[in-house]
Every structure is written in C-alpha cells, then in structure tokens.
Amino acid sequence: RWLFNQAVCTLYAFCGVLFGLCSLTSLTVLSTVCCLKVCYPAYGRCWDVLSELLLLLCVWAYALMFATAPLAEWGSYGPEPYGTACCITWKASSREATLYILALFIFCYLLPCLLILISYSLILWTVRVSRRAVRQH
Secondary structure: OOOOOHHHHHHHHHHHHHHHHHHHHHHHHHHHHHHHHHHOHHHHOOOOHHHHHHHHHHHHHHHHHHHHHHHHOOOOEEEOOOOOOEEEOOOOOOHHHHHHHHHHHHHHHHHHHHHHHHHHHHHHHHHHHHHHHHHHO
16 A cells, blocks of 8 residues: 555656656657658758757656646546555546546657657658668669
8 A cells, every 4th residue: 555645645646757758758859859860951950959958848848747737636646546656546537637638648648659650760761762772873
C-alpha cells in the first residue's frame, strides 16, 4: 500500500508525469530536428544555441502544462489500482477528467509518436534516395 499521505502521492505522481512527458517530448523534438537537418539541410542550418534553448524551454513548458492540469482540477492524481504508487487517476469520474485523459492521449502520446515515426521515416527515405543517387554516379 501507499505509505505516505495524499500530498506526497500528488507530488510523486506530478513528478512522474512531468519527467515522463519531458522525456517523450524531448525525443519528439530531437527526431524532428534530426529530420530537418538530414532531409532539409537549408532549414537545418538555422539552428543555433539560442533556438535550441528555446526548444528546450518549450519542451518543459509543454510537459508542465499537462502535468499541472490535475493540480488545477482538470483530471486528478491518486493511488494506482494496486495502491503501491501514485499516478494519474485513469478511471475518470467526471467529464473534465475524461477530457483530460483524452487530451493526454492525443497530445502527449499519439501526436509525439506520429511525429517520431514520420521524422525517422523521412530520414530513412532520404538516406535511401541519396544512396541510389551515389550508386548512379
């Protein structure tokens, strides 16, 4: 069972969601930047330290927005079904909680996974096309 009080449960769940979303969002941004640098070199050259810091700030802001939503009563944090840890309360008890879970699924799972898939597919396609071009010359 969860050994601590609800405040610690909420903090634990908040940190898990925040760092998990930061991780997936960082991988999404990394794959997109790699795609730009490999597939569209003209756009890939425009990245400097300032724009990379801005991207990093946007990653954290995006993750923070979705992680703080349950703290603002849009969704909630609570014990997991087995009661040994805390996370998002997946069994939605209200319309707002259902919308939060749906938004989380679309914007924090489906969209990042699609962007990663598209980015690496474009990279593979570009490498294949350039390999054919090198063989012909």
